[in-house]
Amino acid sequence: MAARVSASRETPAFLAACLRQPVPYRPIWIMRQAGRYLPEYRALRAKVNFEALTRTPDLAAEVTLQPLRRFELDAAILFSDIMTPLQGMGVDLAFEPGPVVREPIRTDAQIEALPALVPQRDVPFVLETIRLVRANMPRLAPLIGFAGAPFTLLCYLVCGRPSKEFAAARTFLYAQPHAAQRLLERLADAMAEYLAAQARAGAQALMLFESWAGLLAPREFEQFALPAVRRTAAALRRTGVPLIYYVNQGSTLMPAVAQLDVDVVGVDWRSGLSAVRRVLGPGKAVQGNLDPAALFAPAAELRRHVDAVLEEAGEAPGHIFNLGHGIWPDTDPDSVARLVDYVHERR
Amino acid sequence: MAARVSASRETPAFLAACLRQPVPYRPIWIMRQAGRYLPEYRALRAKVNFEALTRTPDLAAEVTLQPLRRFELDAAILFSDIMTPLQGMGVDLAFEPGPVVREPIRTDAQIEALPALVPQRDVPFVLETIRLVRANMPRLAPLIGFAGAPFTLLCYLVCGRPSKEFAAARTFLYAQPHAAQRLLERLADAMAEYLAAQARAGAQALMLFESWAGLLAPREFEQFALPAVRRTAAALRRTGVPLIYYVNQGSTLMPAVAQLDVDVVGVDWRSGLSAVRRVLGPGKAVQGNLDPAALFAPAAELRRHVDAVLEEAGEAPGHIFNLGHGIWPDTDPDSVARLVDYVHERR
Numbered sequence: 001m002a003a004r005v006s007a008s009r010e011t012p013a014f015l016a017a018c019l020r021q022p023v024p025y026r027p028i029w030i031m032r033q034a035g036r037y038l039p040e041y042r043a044l045r046a047k048v049n050f051e052a053l054t055r056t057p058d059l060a061a062e063v064t065l066q067p068l069r070r071f072e073l074d075a076a077i078l079f080s081d082i083m084t085p086l087q088g089m090g091v092d093l094a095f096e097p098g099p100v101v102r103e104p105i106r107t108d109a110q111i112e113a114l115p116a117l118v119p120q121r122d123v124p125f126v127l128e129t130i131r132l133v134r135a136n137m138p139r140l141a142p143l144i145g146f147a148g149a150p151f152t153l154l155c156y157l158v159c160g161r162p163s164k165e166f167a168a169a170r171t172f173l174y175a176q177p178h179a180a181q182r183l184l185e186r187l188a189d190a191m192a193e194y195l196a197a198q199a200r201a202g203a204q205a206l207m208l209f210e211s212w213a214g215l216l217a218p219r220e221f222e223q224f225a226l227p228a229v230r231r232t233a234a235a236l237r238r239t240g241v242p243l244i245y246y247v248n249q250g251s252t253l254m255p256a257v258a259q260l261d262v263d264v265v266g267v268d269w270r271s272g273l274s275a276v277r278r279v280l281g282p283g284k285a286v287q288g289n290l291d292p293a294a295l296f297a298p299a300a301e302l303r304r305h306v307d308a309v310l311e312e313a314g315e316a317p318g319h320i321f322n323l324g325h326g327i328w329p330d331t332d333p334d335s336v337a338r339l340v341d342y343v344h345e346r347r
Numbered sequence: 348m349a350a351r352v353s354a355s356r357e358t359p360a361f362l363a364a365c366l367r368q369p370v371p372y373r374p375i376w377i378m379r380q381a382g383r384y385l386p387e388y389r390a391l392r393a394k395v396n397f398e399a400l401t402r403t404p405d406l407a408a409e410v411t412l413q414p415l416r417r418f419e420l421d422a423a424i425l426f427s428d429i430m431t432p433l434q435g436m437g438v439d440l441a442f443e444p445g446p447v448v449r450e451p452i453r454t455d456a457q458i459e460a461l462p463a464l465v466p467q468r469d470v471p472f473v474l475e476t477i478r479l480v481r482a483n484m485p486r487l488a489p490l491i492g493f494a495g496a497p498f499t500l501l502c503y504l505v506c507g508r509p510s511k512e513f514a515a516a517r518t519f520l521y522a523q524p525h526a527a528q529r530l531l532e533r534l535a536d537a538m539a540e541y542l543a544a545q546a547r548a549g550a551q552a553l554m555l556f557e558s559w560a561g562l563l564a565p566r567e568f569e570q571f572a573l574p575a576v577r578r579t580a581a582a583l584r585r586t587g588v589p590l591i592y593y594v595n596q597g598s599t600l601m602p603a604v605a606q607l608d609v610d611v612v613g614v615d616w617r618s619g620l621s622a623v624r625r626v627l628g629p630g631k632a633v634q635g636n637l638d639p640a641a642l643f644a645p646a647a648e649l650r651r652h653v654d655a656v657l658e659e660a661g662e663a664p665g666h667i668f669n670l671g672h673g674i675w676p677d678t679d680p681d682s683v684a685r686l687v688d689y690v691h692e693r694r
Contacts, residue, residue, distance in 0.1 A: 164511060167675055170640035174648070214561075214596065217616045217638055217671075219655065249561065251599045252617050269564045270599050291564055293517035301521070308566065324564075328514050 012140050014074040018205060018242035018263050020285050020318035026310070027074035028343045029144075030336065031246075031266075032326035033067040034079045038333060040066050050095055054080050055125050061132035068141055070333065071340045074320075075142050075205070076133060078198070080126055082148030082209060083156060085194045088122030089115055091157065104160035106172060111183045117190040119197035130201040145203030147194050149210040149245070150187035150228035154180065157187075166215055173224055184228035192235035199239035206236060207244040207266070214249025214268075221253045226260070233261050244287060248325065254279040269324030273312040285318030292323045295335045302335065303342055310346060359487050361421040365552060365589035365610050367632050367665035373657070374421035375690045376491075377683065378593075378613075379673035380414040381426045385680060387413050397442055401427050402472050408479035415488055417680065418687045421667075422489050422552070423480060425545070427473055429495030429556060430503060432541045435469030436462055438504065451507035453519060458530045464537040466544035477548040492550030494541050496557040496592070497534035497575035501527065504534075513562055520571055531575035539582035546586040553583060554591040554613070561596025561615075568600045573607070580608050591634060595672065601626040616671030620659040632665035639670045642682045649682065650689055657693060 011019075013027040035041055041063060045053065053059050063079040083091075083099040091114075092102040105111060119127060133143050148156075155169040156162065173180045195206045208229060216225060229245060236243055246266030247257055257265055258280045267276050267288035277286055294305040313319040321343045327336070358366075360374040382388055388410060392400065400406050410426040430438075430446040438461075439449040452458060466474060480490050495503075502516040503509065520527045542553045555576060563572060576592060583590055593613030594604055604612055605627045614623050614635035624633055641652040660666040668690045674683070 162511075164509075165672075165675075167640065167677075170638070171643040174638075174640050174644040174652075214617065218619060220638070249596065249617075252619065252622075270561065270596075272565060272599065275599075291517070291521075291567070293514065293521050296518040297521040305521075325512075328512070330514075 012074065012142050014142050014320060015204065015242065017318060017320045018244070018285055020282075020316075022317050025344050026319065026321050026346065028321035028340055029073045029075040029077065030067070030327050031077075031323055033071075033073060033077065034063045035327065036329035037327055037331040037336070038066055038070070040070075050081075050097065054084055057125050057128040057132050060125070060129040061136060064129070064133045064143075065136060065138065068138055071337055072344060073141060073340060075144050076137065077144040077207070078126070078130060078133070078146060078203065080129070080146070082146075082153065082211075084126060085117055085119075085123055085147065085190060086153060086157070088119075089117050089190060096161075098162045099156055100161045101157055102160075104168070105157040105183065106168075106176075106179075108179055108182070111179060111186065114183075114186050117193050119194050123194070127197055127201040130198055130203055134202040142204035143202065144205045144207050144244070145195060145198030145201075146207040146209060147191040147198075149208040149225065150184045150191060150232065151216070151225035152210050152212045153187050153191075154183055155212045155215070157183070166212060169212075170215060173220060177223070180224060181227075184224060185231065188228040188231040189235070192232045195232070195236055196239055199236075199241050203241065205242045205244060206239065207246060208232065208262075210245065210247045210250070213247045213253055216253070218252050218256060221250075222256050226256050229262075230260060237261070246287070251276075258284070264318075264320065266322065267324065273309065273319070274314060277314065277316070282316070285320065286313065287320040287322050289322065289324035290339075292325050292328050292331070295323075295327070295331045295339065299335075299338055302338060306339065306342055306346070310343075359421065359489050361489050361667060362551065362589065364665060364667045365591070365632055367629075367663075369664050372691050373666065373668050373693065375668035375687055376420045376422040376424065377414070377674050378424075378670055380418075380420060380424065381410045382674065383676035384674055384678040384683070385413055385417070387417075397428075397444065401431055404472050404475040404479050407472070407476040408483060411476070411480045411490075412483060412485065415485055418684055419691060420488060420687060422491050423484065424491040424554070425473070425477060425480070425493060425550065427476070427493070429493075429500065429558075431473060432464055432466075432470055432494065432537060433500065433504070435466075436464050436537060443508075445509045446503055447508045448504055449507075451515070452504040452530065453515075453523075453526075455526055455529070458526060458533065461530075461533050463533075464540050466541055470541070474544055474548040477545055477550055481549040489551035490549065491552045491554050491591070492542060492545030492548075493554040493556060494538040494545075496555040496572065497531045497538060497579065498563070498572035499557050499559045500534050500538075501530055502559045502562070504530070513559060516559075517562060520567060524570070527571060528574075531571060532578065535575040535578040536582070539579045542579070542583055543586050546583075546588050550588065552589045552591060553586065554593060555579065555609075557592065557594045557597070560594045560600055563600070565599050565603060568597075569603050573603050576609075577607060584608070593634070598623075605631070611667065613669065614671065620656065620666070621661060624661065624663070629663075632667065633660065634667040634669050636669065636671035637686075639672050639675050639678070642670075642674070642678045642686065646682075646685055649685060653686065653689055653693070657690075
């Protein structure tokens, strides 16, 4: 796609890589880098519950910045939850600890009753968190804002609680395709409003998480998930910041993803990056994709696994190093430090 | 691979398709076809718990045959559980209702202490079930025996209980690769013994379930899961019955799977069968791959989804129709009847 931002000599490596421009070293950040594997996060959580953390700007900003103080990460990502904007839209939600929707949404009437999201009114604390993070960023590291992709949010709304197969959500697509499309449109519009507001508040890149892409066959992905993301992405062009689409377990969906107007595609660890780049073409950067489990390997082995990812990614500009999925809570922070340093050393 | 059985004019369509021979109609069976979506199964389960059902030959045989009486299915599959042989090897197991290993296996000492499986001594009820099913088969439908593939069994043994990410199992591979390989070898040998005994008792095809293949990147699949399956498959050549390897969420693993000496590869619904057949080459049949959720579509829509699978499978011999994953408990049996009839009508 056309570059949303023009890079200059001062462009941070992360943003330059989003735009497929040459970088002095390989930028790296880590999905869920602000979280439970950090003792300083656990210390805060011992005093404040998860939901309160996400809704209290100075605490959410502190948590966002914790990993940046400890590691030489090239980007920060807003500490929040993909369900937060839905809560702002009036969806009755509990964290047990996974999100539970008390009244799953499955009827036309429920879908029509979903209000539009007005971020400044409904989730002001998210925007305030972004402003605080930007004001307190310890060094030149861009802040990534994020939201759940519409189909992934549909999975939670229809099923009520996370499940291995998300059977109710997949049944909904097959049994009530028109209702599903209507719900996806509303979610697409809400997430466009939400992310645009994040960009206005200071987010320098925006990421859509399609965590449950792996539930869909290519035909259903193209019928349901893809048009919804396209709708969100189109609305976000005018923000002028790079857009990242993370597609979990989506190896068979990449030909469809290639059609999307996004800057970066996030890739899980099951796909080789060279094959993904071939399918996506030269117009998109990629982000990923070390197996989170590799952080449990001995140090020398970890380097070997990093080498393999870098070799797959190749030398062409447009690769942001990351894990292929969120970091696990029992990961040793020292292993993360070794990872970040080695990726930077390797260039 | 070389055909394990030579087909004749009397070869049932299912076995002919396993051997990539022409068939008069497209054979179909359904993963978990003996199970909770059937009222007659639920009636039995109301009186007998799951574990007792699997261990009582006349009841297990009855459950195996229930779907054959109701639908024109082209194969039966043994009613059992992938953990049953491990229980026979002394692993302390509970069903809650998913399998829970009371003392997860993670040390060299535990691995070395695992005894070999002697099927006639350790799981005689499985072999007796097979004999009863064969003796009572209502029509010409072959019986499929099965086992868990070694890596999938490792996931349960190492983690103790099923989990979304099977983090402990994946950590085990990275942190203790030699112990993992040793455990996989022992499981490969045990499953070879188990399946060979099933064939001697009367199973006419054998299936290995790699239900958790989707956890692995191609490199780790090739390092761990693949050599173990190869070991089991090699030991089974002399049984003379077709071998099916079901690979769930394995689209990026197919180039590795193509190297395996198996007759049929089972495919989940996320991969297009035409692409899979291209990668596997002409020497293997494929089995699958309708999304289990498609059975919830209205009848006309269901036919459209079946058409799409058949179109992907193509006209070349060597396709067995199936779902891409086990049928869901809340599926309407009438929808299954419509599926089976339509696949047979379509040829």
